[in-house]
Amino acid sequence: MTETTPAASPPPRQRSAEETAPVEDFTTSAPSNAGGTWSGLRPLLLRLHFYAGILIGPFLLVAAVTGLLYTATPQIESVVYRHELKVTPHGEPKPLTAQVNAAREAIPDGQLVSVTKGAGDSDTTRVTFDVKGLPEGYTQTAFVNPYDAEVRGTLRTFGEWLPVRSWFDGLHRTLNLGDFGRNYSEIAASWLWVEVLGGLALWLGAPRGRERLRKLFVPRRDPKGRRRTLSWHGAVGLWVSIGFLALSATGLTWSAHAGANIGKIQDSLGGATPSLSSTPGHGTHGGSTGADSGDSSADAAAARVDLDEAVRIARSKGLRGKLVISPPADTGSAYVVRENTRHWPEQQDSIAIDPATGNVTDKLVFDDFPVLAKLTRWGIDAHMGLLFGLANQIVLALIAVALIGMLFWGYRMWWLRRPTRASGTRFGRPPARGAWRRVPGRVMAPLVVAAAVLAYYLPLFGLPLVCFLLGDLAVAQARRRERERTEARAGTPKEMAR
Amino acid sequence: MIAATGLRWILTLLFCALAAHGLWRAAAARSHPWTARLAHALHAVMALAMLAMSWSWGMDLPGTPQVVFFSAAAAWFVLIALALPSRTEPRARTLVNALPHAAMTGAMAWMVAAMSSAMSMGATGGGHAHDMPGMDMSAPGATATMTLGDTGDRWSAGLLALVLLALALWWLAKGFDTGRLAPRTASGAASGGAVHAAWDLGCHGLMALGMAVMFAVMV
Numbered sequence: 274m275t276e277t278t279p280a281a282s283p284p285p286r287q288r289s290a291e292e293t294a295p296v297e298d299f300t301t302s303a304p305s306n307a308g309g310t311w312s313g314l315r316p317l318l319l320r321l322h323f324y325a326g327i328l329i330g331p332f333l334l335v336a337a338v339t340g341l342l343y344t345a346t347p348q349i350e351s352v353v354y355r356h357e358l359k360v361t362p363h364g365e366p367k368p369l370t371a372q373v374n375a376a377r378e379a380i381p382d383g384q385l386v387s388v389t390k391g392a393g394d395s396d397t398t399r400v401t402f403d404v405k406g407l408p409e410g411y412t413q414t415a416f417v418n419p420y421d422a423e424v425r426g427t428l429r430t431f432g433e434w435l436p437v438r439s440w441f442d443g444l445h446r447t448l449n450l451g452d453f454g455r456n457y458s459e460i461a462a463s464w465l466w467v468e469v470l471g472g473l474a475l476w477l478g479a480p481r482g483r484e485r486l487r488k489l490f491v492p493r494r495d496p497k498g499r500r501r502t503l504s505w506h507g508a509v510g511l512w513v514s515i516g517f518l519a520l521s522a523t524g525l526t527w528s529a530h531a532g533a534n535i536g537k538i539q540d541s542l543g544g545a546t547p548s549l550s551s552t553p554g555h556g557t558h559g560g561s562t563g564a565d566s567g568d569s570s571a572d573a574a575a576a577r578v579d580l581d582e583a584v585r586i587a588r589s590k591g592l593r594g595k596l597v598i599s600p601p602a603d604t605g606s607a608y609v610v611r612e613n614t615r616h617w618p619e620q621q622d623s624i625a626i627d628p629a630t631g632n633v634t635d636k637l638v639f640d641d642f643p644v645l646a647k648l649t650r651w652g653i654d655a656h657m658g659l660l661f662g663l664a665n666q667i668v669l670a671l672i673a674v675a676l677i678g679m680l681f682w683g684y685r686m687w688w689l690r691r692p693t694r695a696s697g698t699r700f701g702r703p704p705a706r707g708a709w710r711r712v713p714g715r716v717m718a719p720l721v722v723a724a725a726v727l728a729y730y731l732p733l734f735g736l737p738l739v740c741f742l743l744g745d746l747a748v749a750q751a752r753r754r755e756r757e758r759t760e761a762r763a764g765t766p767k768e769m770a771r
Numbered sequence: 772m773i774a775a776t777g778l779r780w781i782l783t784l785l786f787c788a789l790a791a792h793g794l795w796r797a798a799a800a801r802s803h804p805w806t807a808r809l810a811h812a813l814h815a816v817m818a819l820a821m822l823a824m825s826w827s828w829g830m831d832l833p834g835t836p837q838v839v840f841f842s843a844a845a846a847w848f849v850l851i852a853l854a855l856p857s858r859t860e861p862r863a864r865t866l867v868n869a870l871p872h873a874a875m876t877g878a879m880a881w882m883v884a885a886m887s888s889a890m891s892m893g894a895t896g897g898g899h900a901h902d903m904p905g906m907d908m909s910a911p912g913a914t915a916t917m918t919l920g921d922t923g924d925r926w927s928a929g930l931l932a933l934v935l936l937a938l939a940l941w942w943l944a945k946g947f948d949t950g951r952l953a954p955r956t957a958s959g960a961a962s963g964g965a966v967h968a969a970w971d972l973g974c975h976g977l978m979a980l981g982m983a984v985m986f987a988v989m990v
Contacts, residue, residue, distance in 0.1 A: 709951065714946070718947060725980075
């Protein structure tokens, strides 16, 4: 038994004024303008923070746990797939065309999608094929030893992710439940920032006496119970808030519903990620369209420029690091060679090469991207633990652990607030209903309009909020009627006595 | 017409609720003077007109009768404030209270006129009425299917959107204050009169907000 169980709970003790201050807000809801706007707004914010924490907490917990697992996947992959990923350099590398031919023998029914030439001497070459029957977004990749064109293995890949990472990636994004599962992570991302900003306001605005700064930033260790838990919840939340907000924002950018809206806003602000034209516009190659027009490797072979030549041209044009070469999809298309270095400094330049002439027909330089497009790229790569390598992964893992801790402390505070002397299972008291009545209309009106706008653009913030409000109204109405019935019953005997 | 399905349905539900509230108040508020009940009915008609305007079939409704009706309604709010001032308020205050309603119905008349004008420009240009060449037709899934082509109209629509947003905030703020400060019984229920007053103000605010959105997507 711990101190939190009803049987072992200590008797109620006198609390200091400082300790009771936040608790008082849970029981008062009478309209009052005394104390200014913040004192009126605080109970409403507390109620929102409490209910969002209780109801959205499970989604955040799943996101944090799966995200924590995801942070370790690069190391897991490097061990599990060491044979496929690494070779011992010996002699001169074989031409890419020979490597692709070897890969084609390993995956004979696939259509060539891309060839990834590793940045280091010990990296295998990845030859990726589209194979019928694979789920959307998945490909089959052959890993070829560049020195002897030996296929060291084939794996089902999702983009550039190998099976372990793609499984954990799917778990984090969709719980591996497909599009329906995406809603869970979008709910988490849509509400995380609300919880963080609300929590920050509550923590920074909480009344404190002496040693204000220390209490703000350093969790307390001495007193036990809700006070200490609140201290850990608030102080750790303060330290990690920037990370939470960054994860929420970047998570929203690739969510299904909010992400589409953010994309439209980004486009309207001129921040769309530029795209490379893979059509060289050559007069004799303009007639054919569509990726199904034939075997792309055969097209490439028929052209004057082969894969090795495309790489040589790309290198001569300044492309560095890991290169991904997409052969022409048809006779009217160009080779697309793009850098794929997703750690700082990002190398994301790409060029299009006419397969007939070897001329560079289009070029994208990452440095010339709009700021919003760069921020999106950096944000996504930081969220995935790629931008700063191991340090990035460690920071993400710490943020995930902190989020798990925040949720644990939040639920624990709820548990500690439960009535301990009542029989049966009872939950902790929620902040009192009617907190909005303490907020002046001039504050409430813009808040409601802003919430409505946000709810439109972040639907999985808006829908749960509307459901909560409607549910809360229904509960309030039911309880009011119950009280009225009770009052009527209590009043009837008196009337009869008269 | 609003092309974005989600926004169209949100506005449809909003205007449906506002029309229902207006009709209910017009029918049930028997203690109110007939002018107030007529005002509720006018708000209900305006909500229905806005609802229709959110859908493609609403574009087929004749514009001129609507412009006449809402212009007359705007004038009505002003005239009635001047002719039949409240017994409890000075005439100037009654007029000030009526002006936002007049502005809203006037804005409604302007919106119908601007859209009819843009559609007729499209028709004279040889286009099909639903293509509305006088307006820019966005791709499906965009916020609106149409934006006003004329720069002056777009500026006017933007200005009206801001005015209506300000009115929405003002009414909503008054509604919240009326509701929160209403005297309550021991069971926590607010008095009926205060609740109705708060809902009326809130509905005015929501109507102005819905109209502001409609104007914003026209810009």
